[in-house]
Amino acid sequence: MASAAALLKSSFLPKKSEWGASRQVAAPRPVTVSMVVVRASTYADELVKTAKTVASPGRGILAMDESNATCGKRLASIGLENTEANRQAYRTLLVTAPGLGQYISGAILFEETLYQSAVDGRKIVDILAEQGIVPGIKVDKGLVPLAGSNNESWCQGLDGLAAREAAYYQAGARFAKWRTVVSIPNGPSELAVKEAAWGLARYAAISQDNGLVPIVEPEILLDGEHGIERTFEVAQKVWAETFYAMAENNVMFEGILLKPSMVTPGAESKDKATQNLNAMNQGPNPWHVSFSYARALQNTCLKTWGGAPENVKAAQDALLLRAKANSLAQLGKYTSDGETAEAKEGMFVKNYSY
Numbered sequence: 001m002a003s004a005a006a007l008l009k010s011s012f013l014p015k016k017s018e019w020g021a022s023r024q025v026a027a028p029r030p031v032t033v034s035m036v037v038v039r040a041s042t043y044a045d046e047l048v049k050t051a052k053t054v055a056s057p058g059r060g061i062l063a064m065d066e067s068n069a070t071c072g073k074r075l076a077s078i079g080l081e082n083t084e085a086n087r088q089a090y091r092t093l094l095v096t097a098p099g100l101g102q103y104i105s106g107a108i109l110f111e112e113t114l115y116q117s118a119v120d121g122r123k124i125v126d127i128l129a130e131q132g133i134v135p136g137i138k139v140d141k142g143l144v145p146l147a148g149s150n151n152e153s154w155c156q157g158l159d160g161l162a163a164r165e166a167a168y169y170q171a172g173a174r175f176a177k178w179r180t181v182v183s184i185p186n187g188p189s190e191l192a193v194k195e196a197a198w199g200l201a202r203y204a205a206i207s208q209d210n211g212l213v214p215i216v217e218p219e220i221l222l223d224g225e226h227g228i229e230r231t232f233e234v235a236q237k238v239w240a241e242t243f244y245a246m247a248e249n250n251v252m253f254e255g256i257l258l259k260p261s262m263v264t265p266g267a268e269s270k271d272k273a274t275q276n277l278n279a280m281n282q283g284p285n286p287w288h289v290s291f292s293y294a295r296a297l298q299n300t301c302l303k304t305w306g307g308a309p310e311n312v313k314a315a316q317d318a319l320l321l322r323a324k325a326n327s328l329a330q331l332g333k334y335t336s337d338g339e340t341a342e343a344k345e346g347m348f349v350k351n352y353s354y
């Protein structure tokens with residue numbers, strides 16, 4: 001996937017003059033400050049503080065929220081069984097990498113990991129806190145077919161979300177993630193875009209009510225043979241709908257993190273996650289533009305580990321190397337000099353589903 005946290009360029013947002021009939025996107029309604037303050041009074045200050053901590057200079061997000069099924073695929077690729085002990089060993093390796101907090105500001109966890117202890121018995125959330133890393137939690141319940149659409153999907157998880165998030169907050173989580181997708185080859189249909197935007201907005205409002213900063217992630221899938229202009233057009237439409245829905249739901253914009261997909265040509269184009277992030281940070285941006293990567297940070301680490309205890313240090317070094325490269329890209333100072341061919345390898349997998 002070519003998405004990256006808070007990779008929001010001003011150009012992703014339609015200009016006000018473009019909110020109109022030609023794009024069939026309604027203009028967001030203004031949200032008054034008093035409405036926002038009243039609605040988000042309980043956690044407003046904390047939400048802003050959390051968002052700022054996650055968006056601190058030279059740092060980004062380590063997505064380690066693979067569900068047990070996806071984690072099983074990762075473990076199978078190095079010949080390990082998908083047992084709780086193996087998942088615990090791998091995640092212990094990740095969070096105990098010395099100095100990880102220098103490059104990583106937030107870690108998105110799967111529910112199992114939020115409540116899990118590391119191999120040495122310490123709570124994973126406590127280790128993250130010692131590293132200066134904010135724990136986050138994946139709260140969506142995955143994608144399912146969207147009836148009445150053009151073979152598109154929608155993201156489940158709103159039922160019971162408030163209660164789950166209240167418990168996640170108690171367990172130490174301070175931000176949340178909800179990933180929905182939009183397919184360009186399948187349309188996207190008006191229905192799919194509206195559904196994605198509304199689901200994200202409801203999730204964002206519920207998360208803020210429960211003290212969690214929502215990562216708002218409508219992923220525009222890379223699949224397709226379209227050019228970059230078409231991706232841009234769809235990105236604008238999806239973002240306009242999403243902001244409209246968030247305004248309708250009184251989401252406090254200062255207390256969210258945006259995770260737009262990178263605007264690239266479709267399909268077989270290489271995913272140059274680090275290089276693209278670096279390019280976007282060559283000039284000033286209106287927002288902190290950083291990363292939220294899973295495979296781009298973990299691939300070499302996982303392979304280096306291979307499940308062998310004697311490889312833990314080398315695997316942690318591999319993770320730190322990728323984290324540092326992306327930290328430099330956040331600062332606009334990354335060069336690929338000295339990078340291995342593997343590190344430069346594209347991550348795009350056709351029809352990839354998580």
Ligand SMILES: O=C(COP(=O)(O)O)[C@@H](O)[C@H](O)[C@H](O)COP(=O)(O)O
Binds near residue numbers: 069071108
């Ligand atoms: O946002 C993400 C991006 O992953 P990526 O950088 O493309 O490897 C990840 O958190 C994925 O969402 C995660 O690996 C998904 O796991 P499942 O929920 O599908 O199991």
